[in-house]
Amino acid sequence: MDRYSYQMYELLHLAFAPARALSEATTQMLKSPFHPLANTTLARNLAASAELFERMTRRYGKPVFGFEPVQIDGEPVPIVEEHVWSKPFCRLLHFKREFAGAAPRQSKLLIVAPMSGHYATLLRGTVETFLPSHDVYITDWSDARAVPLSEGRFDLEDYIDYIDEILTHLSRERDGVPLHTLGVCQASVPLIGAIAVKEAANDPHAPESMVLMGGPIDPRVNPTAVNNLAEKRGINWFRQHCIHTVPFPNAGMGRKVYPGFLQLSGFMAMNIERHVSAHLEMFNHLVEGDGDSAEKHRDFYDEYLAVMDLTAEFYLQTVEEIFIKHALPLGLLRHRGELIDLHAIRHTALLTVEGEKDDISGVGQTYAAQTLCAKIPPERRMHYLQAGVGHYGVFNGSRFRTEIAPRIRAFFLEMEHAPMMAM
Structure with a gap:
């Protein structure tokens, strides 16, 4: 099963695409000032839930430095x-x-x-x-x-x-x-x-x-x-469990790699309680309308969740x-x-x-x-x-x-x- 993990990862990413699109649309709709329920507790809870789902299932692209003048x-x-x-x-x-x-x-x-x-x-x-x-x-x-x-x-x-x-x-x-x-x-x-x-x-x-x-x-x-x-594991364990083949349609298809998503799962597992707590805090910030704190969370995880093979x-x-x-x-x-x-x-x-x-x-x-x-x-x-x-x-x-x-x-x-x- 291990050798097909990369393919399964790609398939799951595609399978969640409609749900991500719906979640993003829901977030935008409920945050619109023209929506009659925009400022209600129910709408803020729904919008926060939809945004977190979309962020937790998306693939984060390569960030940019984008420096302002120093x-x-x-x-x-x-x-x-x-x-x-x-x-x-x-x-x-x-x-x-x-x-x-x-x-x-x-x-x-x-x-x-x-x-x-x-x-x-x-x-x-x-x-x-x-x-x-x-x-x-x-x-x-x-x-x-x-x-x-x-x-x-x-x-x-x-x-x-x-x-x-x-x-x-x-x-x-x-x-x-x-x-x-x-x-x-x-x-x-x-x-x-x-x-x-x-x-x-x-x-x-x-x-x-x-x-x-x-x-x-x-x-x-x-x-x-x-x-x-x-x-403890030894090199053979890493070779058997961590190496996968890049699938179609990536430019590097066929290349043997240590996938970024596996590396990220290891990072997250080391401090899982902290990451769960951070996302719960972001949910509360969104519900409470604390945009600045939520934006700091977005900035950090936009960087942290962007990984490479x-x-x-x-x-x-x-x-x-x-x-x-x-x-x-x-x-x-x-x-x-x-x-x-x-x-x-x-x-x-x-x-x-x-x-x-x-x-x-x-x-x-x-x-x-x-x-x-x-x-x-x-x-x-x-x-x-x-x-x-x-x-x-x-x-x-x-x-x-x-x-x-x-x-x-x-x-x-x-x-x-x-x-x-x-x-």
Whole structure:
């Protein structure tokens, strides 16, 4: 039955289409100021029920960043999104700031988004926080079900290759401007891997610094439920139960993937009580006419419920190498036949950031990079543990904006002005 789950998912989505359409029409009708029952308790309850049903059965498409002009030195600066590099499984998105006068000379920042089921827009708050101070780029990963089989495969080694090429692309265009990098969650592993590959080859395009945030550099440290599940099940279980074939009519039909809807069900199951409570709260907000609170709920779940498929080879290789074999901290992770040696990193500065309440990457898993990258001089290595935040709070939210991001900016500036020691 497992191998037909994707087909059943598609069929159920189509089967609910008439009911979704009716629910949406009912919501609009009952909210119309011209409806005679619009302001009654009965109408508000019916409208709230119809909206929740429609939202819980719809498929959420890829969100957009859609930034409004940002304030830079007291002036509103429009943001224009442009794709400056692309391959089948990723596009490099640049947030071009259209200054009225001469653009300030600011360093570049590459944000490497995780390929873990959600789109890069999950880091909207991360990007927005750095727009006033940096020229920001982000990896915009493709949904595997939308990539035709003819484009080939994509695994963890390809991910590292993509980052390697992006670093070279940005380095060649920076005209002496420093290039910093920031890897979030799962992306921390291929980012540090790509930088190690560059430094081992004495590649001049290695970045000035890397910030690793809530990433599973060494999942053996303070293991979480996610880590324990991988070791308990073993790779064959994941191969048998998590891999499915993209069905018609998707462009990537025939491709083996880890479907986004399975990933989402896992996310939801980890905190099911919280999600049920949040939807009940939204229902009450709608009935009470609290539009602002309901809109915050919509915005969050429009992002959270938008998921993408991962290629089977990438997903299985990541689970096996990173979470079961612990190949990175043991020095056994290979790239194109060569061992990835984190001791090769000597010039790129390192900042590790963790959240005290992170239940995805436990405290200490990211910090492990400090020990593994032993050849980076002590004055070019820093660690920060943010109190009171979980996994999401490491890279988004008020604590990130007011406490974490300022420390990252200060780290960038310090590394730019610190004299580079001979290695």
